[in-house]
Amino acid sequence: MPQALVERGGSPHWHGPLKLLSRAERIESGWWDEGERGAAGDVRRDYFVARNPLGQWAWVFRDAEGWFLHGLFA
């Protein structure tokens, strides 16, 4: 499950402030199942590759609810 990120000054933090390294890539769920039971609904996420001060690379996204950490690069 994506992990909600702390925001300070509008900037996402994960072991320090994250620097965005790539432009956004939009991934969204199907418009057709919004409102249907058990469906994800009309979700729109903008994904970025980011790096924290420790040099760790992360895959983060932003949606209407804020910033989330979705995964790490090994």
Add this chain to the structure above:
Amino acid sequence: MVIARLLGAIGAASAALSPCAVASAEPYRLRADAFASAADPSGFVMLQAEAREREPLLVDAEALVWTGVGLDRADDPEARGDAVLASVRLRDPVRYVDARFGRLFFQGGAIRPQHMDGAVVGFRSPTGATTEVFAGLPVAPGSAGRRCRCSEKWRITARSARPDSSIRPRILPFPERRPRQSGHRARSGCSRCRKHWSNGAAARTGMAR
């Protein structure tokens, strides 16, 4: 008319841009977000507008501009400033029809979203079966509006799905038709495209671990 009002609303929103400004006044809804890091330059600006004045037609528009990363990565197309999204969407409240046009990401099912300039129209039957048809031109990262030279061809894609259960639709045939590109490395792409796609593969691989 509605689109013109939306564009005017977007202009008003951009004038009042703040790190996160939301104005909610039915039948219009506006949202403007900006992210910027001055110490290590990078950021983006996003504008969203939604109009419900003329139901049963819902209209929303959004624009996302990536301002780019610092000059130390100026040769990386992913790091250059670019208009990532600039699209208008029309749909009915029951979601039987959904149409988008402009610069957008087309979700073609199980493959990576395609960044395109074009239009996509989707239909959903009362039984839940859906069909989407897309036509457009690929966008190269960092091209600031210029399209990828290696694929300056119209691309037409159709996708159809039907509910396999009450939870998820199952993807059926995914035909894609491209004009013949003789003597052209259409599958591998140009150096810019190859880099773009390898970056995507790295992202997916990283996520799988």
